[in-house]
Amino acid sequence: MKFAEKFYCNREPSDEEVIVIKNLLNKIDLKEFLEDNFVYVLMHEDGNFEVLSFENDYVYIASAELQVNNKMAIEYLIEQVEIEQMVNKILYDNRIGxxxxxxxxxxxxxxxxxxxxxxxxxxxxxxxxxxxxxxxxxxxxxxxxxxxxxxxxxxxxx
The missing domain is CATH 3.10.20 (Ubiquitin-like (UB roll))
Known part of the structure; x- marks a missing residue:
């Protein structure tokens, strides 16, 4: 798999954000890291960034189970607890389970x-x-x- 297919952002970065992300990632040995992991840059509205990593196995399992692409699987993994809590709240409110x-x-x-x-x-x-x-x-x-x-x-x- 190409390294470009293992690197995602939550939205399209601006030109300034691309420079910041590039400078940040140049400090990390990404080539070796991307062999076993995916990288996801979470860009916040206030200009802050979070660089998240996910092991290949977790992404591939989520992708296969949900039948979605790798980026969507990563986004699910990020929001998994919140999604589960919303479902559990509905079950609780309706006295199911x-x-x-x-x-x-x-x-x-x-x-x-x-x-x-x-x-x-x-x-x-x-x-x-x-x-x-x-x-x-x-x-x-x-x-x-x-x-x-x-x-x-x-x-x-x-």
Missing amino acids: SFKKFRPVEKEKITRKGIKKIYSNFNVYSPTIIEAARTLTSISFFDYLYLEDVSQKKKTNN
């Missing part, structure tokens, strides 16, 4: 009225607390004390 809603507790403060919990600003939808913790690890979110099950209890007429 055994999904629960967990929220990371970042801090606890002792007040006169008891312990006040300070939660993160997002939820994790998963069947188990272990899977929820794995999801947080996969997005490199470690700044929390523990996960709390904040699922709505099913109401019964008993």
Whole structure:
């Protein structure tokens, strides 16, 4: 495979961005690296860049399973956790499967009225607390004390 087929950007770079990317990548030995990996440059609106790498096997498996080209497989791998969480939320909201809603507790403060919990600003939808913790690890979110099950209890007429 040609090295040009293993290098992608999330959008067409401007002339100035091409120069910046070229200078950045010249500092890396890409020829050897691209034998076993794909490179994806994520260009942000604020002018910042992220250079991401993906092992060939992951890209090829995603490409085959999703029946898409390599660039689309990489874009899926980048957004995989977010996509899975959206699907899990729909399953949770519709009470399909055994999904629960967990929220990371970042801090606890002792007040006169008891312990006040300070939660993160997002939820994790998963069947188990272990899977929820794995999801947080996969997005490199470690700044929390523990996960709390904040699922709505099913109401019964008993």
